[in-house]
Amino acid sequence: MTATLSPGFRQGFDGAVIVACDANYLPYAGVAAAQLAAVPGRGYDVLIGSPDPLDLPEALAAQGIGHVAARDPALETALPLDARRSLATYMEIFLGAALHGRWRRILVLDSDILLERGDPSGLLCADMRGRAVAAVRDNRQWRNPGKRTPDHVRLGRPSAPYFNAGVVMIDTQAWAAQDMPARCAEFARTRLAGVGRDQALVNGVLNGDWTEMSPLWNWQFTWASAHLTAMADPCLVHFIGPEKPWLDRSAGIVPMRYRAAYAGLAAGMAAPDLTRRVWPDRRRLPRALLRQWRAAGPMLDYLARFPDEYALIDPR
Secondary structure: OOEEEOOOOOOOOOEEEEEEOOHHHHHHHHHHHHHHHOOOOOOOEEEEEEOOOOOOOHHHHHOOOEEEEEOOHHHHOOOOOOOOOOHHHHHHHHHHHHOOOOOOEEEEEOOOEEEOOOOHHHHHOOOOOOOOEEEEEOHHHOOOOOOOOHHHHHHOOOOOOOEEEEEEEEEHHHHHHOOHHHHHHHHHHHOOOOOOOHHHHHHHHHOOOOEEOOHHHOEEEOOOOHHHHHHHOOOEEEEOOOOOOOOHHHOOOOOHHHHHOOOOOOOOOOOOOOOOOOOOOOOHHHHHHHHHHHHHHHHHHHHOOOOOOOOOEOOO
16 A cells, blocks of 8 residues: 655655544644644654545645545455545554555544644654554543443453544554554454444554553543643643534633634634634533542543653553
């Protein structure tokens, strides 16, 4: 499998941060890519990745952002798709194979993510302990690391560390050496149906054999975790629920600074009032605060497992 890079793009580093999307989500992916490209003294390339070539806006290309297209026809026939999830959902799997021999490490992000702080260069240099994948535990296991996820139940497996696929770091050499493309294809053909999509696929193949990153690199934002965000001071904020920052429905839930990041999008791509102050719903806010008060102790224990945001640990 090969990758097609946008004309004129020049690789500058052995690590890359890639925001995955399809044509419909390109405007949102562009917001995150522009933030990543603006990090002072960055030591990584920034690309937007999709299954098929896309024309990037001139403003992104002017920042040195490239585009990479990659897909795996042999795997695609086994992948479940639906109206909500296009083939771009599986970009980390395609890119892990396609970029072997070009980039040593890649950090693949979903398009509903914003950079708050931090330098991904430090993460791309961290010790992955010989594993092909480093990622952040799914928020269902943040307060209860031993929780058995729905995927484990459907597969008839005991609980194991389970990561969220919105931010995945891949060591391309280890990905190839551990035969991940073939293993993913086999799992997709034989076990993925009725279980899930890309997250279920890679977790199903690895079954806990991955390296754990601090949740600050994939802070999974929902209405029930909104007020813990300020305490955690995350690096990457991932809007995993239906309240995407560019939508009307996120008003009063997603902080204004996140909504404002999308204010420059073309008409029709975002709500027209992203910089207007909206206060939380008075019925929903007490429930969110109570839930986060109950979670405070376990969350502090979880965050304390990491010496700093660039340290990787064994998830078991």
